[in-house]
Amino acid sequence: MEAMVFAAGIGSRLKPFTLTRPKALAPVAGVPALQRCIERLRDEGGINHMVVNIHHFPDEIRRFIASDSSLSAIVDLSDESGLLLDTGGGLLNAANMFNQPDGPILLHNADVVTDFDIAEMERHFNDSGADVLLLVNPCRSSSRMLWFDETDSKLKGWSNEKTGDVKPESFRKEDNSVFKAAFNGVHIVNLGRIAPMLRRYADSHGPVFSLTPFYLWAVGEGADIRGFVPEKEYRWHDIGTPEKLAAATADFSGTK
Structure with missing residues (x-):
């Protein structure tokens, strides 16, 4: 299995840190979030090749990766400095950078710190x-929720809990056979199956797109997309705001 770490985001909610540095390098208990992510995928996931996309202060991440041979040996950078492609466009842009383009790829948001x-x-x-x-x-509350079949955990729909919007329009969250869950920023994709769908979606929607609406579209095209809930409890934080970064630092102090 290979991996892609999404590290291109601007991080507007994490100002003032992101006025001068990329969000992915925000320190969590003294260790940059991107470093934590890469090392965990390597050490605990056995993943020895990763693609990291860059856009906001890209040279900062280039220098950071180049300064550590243990990271530069396993990381290739996908440069989006000219145009931020979002997660779906970013994955499509990097699809040819993997050693096994038909194999499983773990996707991980750089601003998610978890174990x-x-x-x-x-x-x-x-x-x-x-x-x-x-x-x-x-069990995690979010304004945007995904809905899955109770029996096989297949993705059925999406809802905005604040506005009441649902996608696709035919989805009915009142159906007793579904459950809702918040997405925690990590996915595994069969790139051999998904890449052709990404290309078709980009042809009709343009090069910049998020994976969430793509997934909802792909289900309609026959893709098998499912939710996964780990058996054991685990720590999870996103570091999108100064307050959330502080909470992650408190929780992960003394650990790596």
Whole structure:
């Protein structure tokens, strides 16, 4: 399995840090979030090749990776400095950079700091035969929720809990056979199956797009996309604001 770490985001909610540095290099208990992510994927996930996309202060991340041979040996950079492509466009742009373009790719937001069992998720992905497996949490509140079938955890829809919007329009969240969960920023994709769909989606929607609306579209095209809830409890934080960064630092102090 290979990986892609999404590190291109501008991080507007994390100002003033992101006025001069990329969000991915924000320190969590003294260790940059990007470094934590890469080292965990390597050490706990056994992943020895990763693609990291860059846009906001890209040279800062270039220098950071180049300064550590243990990171530069396993990381290739996908340069989006000219145009921020979002997660879907970013994955499509980097699709040819993987050693095994038809193999499983773990996607991880750089601003997510967590310690869930990567091996368990990989086993579940392999056993399920899914095209995409999403790390989700039914107990975490979010304004945007994903909805899954109670029986096989297949993705059925999306809702905005504040506005009441749902996608697709035909989806009915009142259906008793579905459950809702927040997406936790980690997925595994079968790139051999998903890449052709990404190209088709980009042809009609343009090069800049998020994976969430793409996934909802892909389900309609026959993609098998499922939610995954780890058996054991785990720590999880996004570091999108100064307050959330402080909470992650407090939780992960003394750990790596």
